[in-house]
Amino acid sequence: MRAPYGLNIIDNCATCPVREEHLFCNLSLPVLQKLNEIKSTAVYPKSAMLFIEGQLPRGVFVLCKGKAKLFTSSREGKTVILKVAGAGDVLGLNATISNRPYELTAEMVEPGQANFIGRDVLLQFLRENGEIAVRLAEQLSRNYYSAIEEVRMLGLASSPSEKLAKLLLSWSGNAAKSADPSHIKMSLTHEEIAEIIGTTRETVSRLFSEFKKKQLLQLKGATLIIRNKPALEKMMHS
Amino acid sequence: MRAPYGLNIIDNCATCPVREEHLFCNLSLPVLQKLNEIKSTAVYPKSAMLFIEGQLPRGVFVLCKGKAKLFTSSREGKTVILKVAGAGDVLGLNATISNRPYELTAEMVEPGQANFIGRDVLLQFLRENGEIAVRLAEQLSRNYYSAIEEVRMLGLASSPSEKLAKLLLSWSGNAAKSADPSHIKMSLTHEEIAEIIGTTRETVSRLFSEFKKKQLLQLKGATLIIRNKPALEKMMHS
DNA sequence: GGTAGTTGGTGACTGCAATCACAAGCTGAT
DNA sequence: ATCAGCTTGTGATTGCAGTCACCAACTACC
Numbered sequence: 416m417r418a419p420y421g422l423n424i425i426d427n428c429a430t431c432p433v434r435e436e437h438l439f440c441n442l443s444l445p446v447l448q449k450l451n452e453i454k455s456t457a458v459y460p461k462s463a464m465l466f467i468e469g470q471l472p473r474g475v476f477v478l479c480k481g482k483a484k485l486f487t488s489s490r491e492g493k494t495v496i497l498k499v500a501g502a503g504d505v506l507g508l509n510a511t512i513s514n515r516p517y518e519l520t521a522e523m524v525e526p527g528q529a530n531f532i533g534r535d536v537l538l539q540f541l542r543e544n545g546e547i548a549v550r551l552a553e554q555l556s557r558n559y560y561s562a563i564e565e566v567r568m569l570g571l572a573s574s575p576s577e578k579l580a581k582l583l584l585s586w587s588g589n590a591a592k593s594a595d596p597s598h599i600k601m602s603l604t605h606e607e608i609a610e611i612i613g614t615t616r617e618t619v620s621r622l623f624s625e626f627k628k629k630q631l632l633q634l635k636g637a638t639l640i641i642r643n644k645p646a647l648e649k650m651m652h653s
Numbered sequence: 654m655r656a657p658y659g660l661n662i663i664d665n666c667a668t669c670p671v672r673e674e675h676l677f678c679n680l681s682l683p684v685l686q687k688l689n690e691i692k693s694t695a696v697y698p699k700s701a702m703l704f705i706e707g708q709l710p711r712g713v714f715v716l717c718k719g720k721a722k723l724f725t726s727s728r729e730g731k732t733v734i735l736k737v738a739g740a741g742d743v744l745g746l747n748a749t750i751s752n753r754p755y756e757l758t759a760e761m762v763e764p765g766q767a768n769f770i771g772r773d774v775l776l777q778f779l780r781e782n783g784e785i786a787v788r789l790a791e792q793l794s795r796n797y798y799s800a801i802e803e804v805r806m807l808g809l810a811s812s813p814s815e816k817l818a819k820l821l822l823s824w825s826g827n828a829a830k831s832a833d834p835s836h837i838k839m840s841l842t843h844e845e846i847a848e849i850i851g852t853t854r855e856t857v858s859r860l861f862s863e864f865k866k867k868q869l870l871q872l873k874g875a876t877l878i879i880r881n882k883p884a885l886e887k888m889m890h891s
Numbered sequence: 892g893g894t895a896g897t898t899g900g901t902g903a904c905t906g907c908a909a910t911c912a913c914a915a916g917c918t919g920a921t
Numbered sequence: 922a923t924c925a926g927c928t929t930g931t932g933a934t935t936g937c938a939g940t941c942a943c944c945a946a947c948t949a950c951c
Contacts, residue, residue, distance in 0.1 A: 487805055490890060495808035497801070513794040518801050548786040555793040556751040562800035563735070563756050567725055569807040570733035570851050575938070604898060613808050615939060620900055652728060813908070842928065853909060858930055 454530040465521040472510040474533040481527015485519045496610045569613045578612035580650040597641040692768040703759035710748040712771040719765015734848045816850035818888040835879040
């Protein structure tokens with residue numbers, strides 16, 4: 416399969432809506448060119464694993480198309496999804512920098528493409544290009560914040576309905592850039608949503624029914640429409 | 654009150670048992686001296702707040718004596734403790750680096766001392782001393798791992814007993830350096846333990862009774878003695 | 892278009908831990 | 922020594938959401 420549009424970092428960056436948020440954007444041209452040399456691009460189908468919790472870190476993946484869920488599992492098979500990464504996100508950075516095993520598993524939930532940069536060559540590159548260090552710290556910091564968000568989701572919300580309301584509103588917030596923030600494309604199954612908010616598939620299913628009945632939201636195919644945002648916000652803080 | 658022993662970073666580092674883990678250790682002498690110039694030391698009583706969730710970042714605190722709990726709260730007063738920091742830990746780094754509000758509150762649980770370094774002067778210092786950047790990334794990475802640990806605690810353990818077992822074992826693991834890892838000094842109340850493992854004070858109290866009755870552990874004043882480590886490990890994975 | 896596998900909807904049941912309530916034990920200040 | 926204020930222990934009760942069970946709807950692939 417031929418990629419539908421440019422896959423290298425420069426091209427991706429050129430079309431990236433919020434450049435300053437991403438590790439490898441807004442860099443000087445020579446640095447970008449070097450990056451382009453050391454990266455290798457691959458296409459990943461749905462449910463492909465980029466890396467698995469516990470593996471020794473091989474390097475980082477810069478997602479340029481598609482979505483990947485980052486999760487951790489217990490040996491009994493229970494799993495928690497910490498984040499659903501999208502284009503521009505750098506995956507596996509913590510493990511690669513600190514040379515500890517990947518602390519999470521990264522699995523594609525939508526088919527996509529990613530640039531891989533091996534650990535050795537990345538570290539060498541960092542040593543030679545100090546300007547990257549700041550970006551790196553920012554990305555690490557962003558990872559940390561999203562982990563804290565998950566802690567709040569799991570630890571502070573008292574009921575599953577509160578958690579789901581919180582999740583939907585955070586989705587709506589992230590989509591604020593796009594045309595209509597009340598329209599959200601749902602690419603996750605109920606099971607996966609349950610794994611984000613720390614409940615069961617059945618409960619998520621029941622909550623969606625309940626929210627629909629209460630006119631809080633509406634579902635059109637894979638598109639979720641938020642009908643009563645204030646009510647959802649109130650649920651969050653009840 | 655006069656400090657009982659040397660408070661500056663160099664002195665603290667000199668007595669620090671695991672230097673390589675800490676941000677400002679093992680640096681060249683001139684860098685350490687500069688650090689000493691820009692820091693200011695203060696003594697904090699129990700329950701003093703170093704910074705509060707939501708405040709704009711003023712700078713970082715390098716804890717050199719005492720312990721501080723890092724937590725986040727919902728407006729209904731529910732709180733989750735993410736970590737209990739000890740000597741050598743750098744608090745407030747993420748917020749300071751990324752210039753976002755403190756994401757957590759830091760409150761002393763044991764009286765102690767900390768070195769404060771203001772944001773502006775820290776950033777300037779970092780710009781001038783590239784060798785620090787790596788330490789910084791490592792510290793950020795460590796923060797991230799501990800947040801992930803908390804996610805696992807809250808999301809993957811199925812029962813409160815499993816959670817408590819996990820917590821006690823992690824304490825025992827951290828104390829491995831000291832003489833006897835089965836003897837742990839408890840500086841937290843049941844309420845605080847409940848806030849770490851995501852349950853209620855009453856449940857923690859009942860669990861301690863249960864564990865004592867089952868001969869898993871023993872309490873002598875503020876010292877916790879683990880009597881049956883294998884049994885606790887088994888509980889964790891049941 | 893048929894079939895296998897995944898995903899979603901819903902009822903019935905139940906168990907565990909949250910909640911409430913109160914007493915007892917500790918600690919530190921005066 | 923006393924007393925107030927935290928901390929801990931424990932019983933009784935309850936309800937929410939997890940679990941189990943099963944079917945329906947949807948998807949994808951021969």
